[in-house]
Every structure is written in C-alpha cells, then in structure tokens.
Amino acid sequence: MVFNEEIPQELLSASTYLNGYSPFIPWSISIGLKPNLIRYADRGHSPLLAENYLLNSYYTRGDIESELSIEHFYEEACIVTQALNNQRDYYDFKRIALPVGISLDMSLGEAMLRRRSVNEFTGDSVNLDYLATVVRSVKGVSDTGVAKLREGKKIRLNFSTISSAGHLYPIDVYFLAFNIKNLDSGIYHYLENEDVLIKIGDEKKALHVLDTFIKSKKSINYSRSNYICLFVAHPWKSMSKYGNRGLRFILQEIGAMTQNMHLANVALGLGSMDWGGYYENEINQILGFDGINQSVLHIILAGIIN
Ligand SMILES: Cc1cc2nc3c(=O)[nH]c(=O)nc-3n(C[C@H](O)[C@H](O)[C@H](O)COP(=O)(O)O)c2cc1C
Structure with missing residues (x-):
C-alpha cells in the first residue's frame, strides 16, 4: 500500500493531472487511483x-x-450496512x-435427476404453503449471527439459503401470482427479513407484465402457471464493492437461486422453466424500475404439470 506522504509532490501533481485528463486521453498511463469512469477503459480491445x-x-x-x-467493506460501517440491507420501507402496505x-x-x-423444463400447466390452484416453501428456498433467512462492533456493541446479521458475494444480497424476489389459493392474483414482493409478501400490483398489472414476454411459435399459456418469479437485481449493491465484476457475481447468484427454485419445485411435484425472453424496458417500466439501479434480470415460470 502506498501512502500519500511517501509520494513526491511532483508525482502527485502529475497523477492528479493525468487522472483529470484521462477520460479524454484514455491511452495515457494513470498514476495512483484512477477515477471510476476510466478504470476499465484501457483493458479490452474487443x-x-x-x-x-468479460x-x-x-x-x-x-x-x-x-x-x-x-x-x-470490512469496516464497521459496511458491516452495519450489510445487517440493515434489504430492510424495506413499505410503511403503508399490508404485510x-x-x-x-x-x-x-x-x-x-x-430432485436433481428429475428436474426438467416444463411449460404446460393445468391452471389448477395450489395452497399458499407451496409458494411459501419456494420463496424460502430461493431467498429465505435460514439462520442469524452476531457481528461484534466497537465498545461491546453487537448487530444481528441474517444468513440466507443462497450465498452472496460480500453478503450483499443484491437480488430481490418478486412474483406474479395467478393460481394460488387465498392469494389474489397480482404482483408481489417477498421480504425475506420479515418473511412476508407485499402486494405491489393487481391482476390487471400482472397480465400486463405477461405482454412483455416474447412469444415463441409454441404458445404458452402463462396465466395457467401458479406463479412466475421475477429476479430483480440492484446491480450497484454489488458493483459498489466489486466494480464491473459485481455484475458477474449477480448473474452467478441468480443461477444459484434459480437452481434452488427448480429443485424445490421438483420436490413439491411442480414443474418450472427459465424464461429469458422478455422486453426489459417494458417490464421495468411497468414495475417502476429504472433499469440500471433496479432491473428484472431473470424469470421462472412454475405450475402444476399438465
Ligand atoms: C438462462 C435460461 C434461459 C432460458 N430461457 C428460455 C426461454 O426463454 N424459453 C424457453 O422455451 N426455454 C428457456 N430456457 C430453458 C432451456 O431451453 C432448457 O433448460 C434446455 O432446453 C434444457 O432442457 P431441460 O431444462 O428440460 O433440461 C432457458 C434456460 C436457461 C438456463
């Protein structure tokens, strides 16, 4: 680690100069810390x-x-941030x-051997226990721990059924519910820390989301599924620590979540399928996401196998 006082003043000035101008002359070799915008500019030539x-x-x-x-991110303020991560302020919403x-x-x-993609569903309803089981397998709080802070203070940390780079948990789980007993059709957000659902949209809005799916030749009756899971990423939660690499971690974490979801569905006797075909701009707009700080990055359909 290099400390400022060890660096000759003229080098520091040169570094400041280069850093300041690097965005305009990105091939120049920067000295010291580079501004975020140009950190990666000279790496790739593809x-x-x-x-x-990549x-x-x-x-x-x-x-x-x-x-x-x-x-x-090992400093205390960041540990506190991790502990308070994903606390939601849905003050006016029914839990x-x-x-x-x-x-x-x-x-x-x-379960691993039996997993297969399924896209034909009966449209029959399942109990809410099914959904509860699946959401917890995808992003449930499975344990808690205690982090020690200064002056003998402590803070509680939640642990999850999935791993997450830096304990940052940048992916939220939303659902379109269609055929769940005792649950109105609509759009829901699962709050893992409270283990509750928040309804954020009605059936009409959920059907509107289905319009953003790219239709294939083989037509799929999406609303016959029991639920459709939307994996919603907050890229900067991970990128603020890991830079561009954070996005890689997010995609890996979605992979872990989806596999947990498929296996839980198999064990429950349901079928599920990944759905990569949808128009991001449209779905994000319906859900009120800006597409950069919050964006739908993957979808899974699930239901009773026809
Ligand atoms: C990331 C991802 C996206 C996918 N997107 C779609 C899709 O949009 N439409 C579709 O019919 N299948 C989709 N699939 C399912 C694959 O076609 C399927 O997993 C593959 O054919 C292997 O079949 P299996 O899952 O039954 O073993 C997707 C799978 C993955 C992993």
Whole structure:
C-alpha cells in the first residue's frame, strides 16, 4: 500500500493531472487511483460488447482501486450496512404473512435427476404453503449471527439459503401470482427479513407484465402457471464493492437461486422453466424500475404439470 506522504509532490501533481485528463486521453498511463469512469477503459480491445465486458470484469494484479474497495467493506460501517440491507420501507402496505410451508422430503439426488423444463400447466390452484416453501428456498433467512462492533456493541446479521458475494444480497424476489389459493392474483414482493409478501400490483398489472414476454411459435399459456418469479437485481449493491465484476457475481447468484427454485419445485411435484425472453424496458417500466439501479434480470415460470 502506498501512502500519500511517501509520494513526491511532483508525482502527485502529475497523477492528479493525468487522472483529470484521462477520460479524454484514455491511452495515457494513470498514476495512483484512477477515477471510476476510466478504470476499465484501457483493458479490452474487443469490438464485441460481451467480450469487452468479460475482459473488463477480470481482476488484475496491482489493481489498487479494487483492493481498496473490497478492503473498505470490512469496516464497521459496511458491516452495519450489510445487517440493515434489504430492510424495506413499505410503511403503508399490508404485510401478508406466509404459512409454515411444506417439508421438502425428496432426496437431493432424486430432485436433481428429475428436474426438467416444463411449460404446460393445468391452471389448477395450489395452497399458499407451496409458494411459501419456494420463496424460502430461493431467498429465505435460514439462520442469524452476531457481528461484534466497537465498545461491546453487537448487530444481528441474517444468513440466507443462497450465498452472496460480500453478503450483499443484491437480488430481490418478486412474483406474479395467478393460481394460488387465498392469494389474489397480482404482483408481489417477498421480504425475506420479515418473511412476508407485499402486494405491489393487481391482476390487471400482472397480465400486463405477461405482454412483455416474447412469444415463441409454441404458445404458452402463462396465466395457467401458479406463479412466475421475477429476479430483480440492484446491480450497484454489488458493483459498489466489486466494480464491473459485481455484475458477474449477480448473474452467478441468480443461477444459484434459480437452481434452488427448480429443485424445490421438483420436490413439491411442480414443474418450472427459465424464461429469458422478455422486453426489459417494458417490464421495468411497468414495475417502476429504472433499469440500471433496479432491473428484472431473470424469470421462472412454475405450475402444476399438465
Ligand atoms: C438462462 C435460461 C434461459 C432460458 N430461457 C428460455 C426461454 O426463454 N424459453 C424457453 O422455451 N426455454 C428457456 N430456457 C430453458 C432451456 O431451453 C432448457 O433448460 C434446455 O432446453 C434444457 O432442457 P431441460 O431444462 O428440460 O433440461 C432457458 C434456460 C436457461 C438456463
């Protein structure tokens, strides 16, 4: 680690000068900490956006910015932030408590072998316990721990059924519910810390979301599903610590969540399928997400197999 007082003044001035001008001359070699905008600019030379992203998400030796950013997240203020993460301010909304749920007794090996994509559903209803079981498998609080702070103070940390880079949990779970007993059709947000659902949209809005799905030749009757899960990412929760690499972590975490969801569905006797075909701008607009700080990054349909 280099401290400012060890660096000759003229070098510091040069560094400041270069950093200030680097956005306009990105090929210049920066000295010291680079402004975020140009941290990655000189890494990739691929004309393809996907390849460029891949290159720009690599760790490189001597990347002081990344090291400092990650180090910073071990400080107390960040631990407190992690503990308070995902506390929601739905003050005026009714909280819908979830029932106990169903014990998933199928062996893990059998569930893995049985998993298959399913896209034809009967349209029959299931009890709310099914949904409760699935949401908890995807993003349930499975345990709590205590982090020690200064002056003997302590703070409670929740642990989850899924792992998350830096304990940041940047993905929220929303649902379109269609055929769930004792639950109105509509759009719901699962608050894992309280283990409750918040209804954020009615049936009309949920059907509107279905209009944003890209229709394939084989028509699928989406509203015959029991629920459709929307994985909603807050990229900056992870990117504020990991930079571009944070987006990679988010995609990995969605992968873990989706596999938990598929396996839970299999164990419950339901079928499910990933759904990658939808228009992001339209779905984000309906849900009130800006598409950068909050965006739908994946979808899963699930229901009783026809
Ligand atoms: C990220 C992802 C997105 C997918 N998107 C779609 C989709 O939009 N439409 C579709 O019919 N299947 C979709 N699938 C399902 C795959 O077609 C399916 O998993 C694959 O054919 C293998 O079949 P299996 O899941 O039954 O083993 C998607 C799968 C994944 C992992």
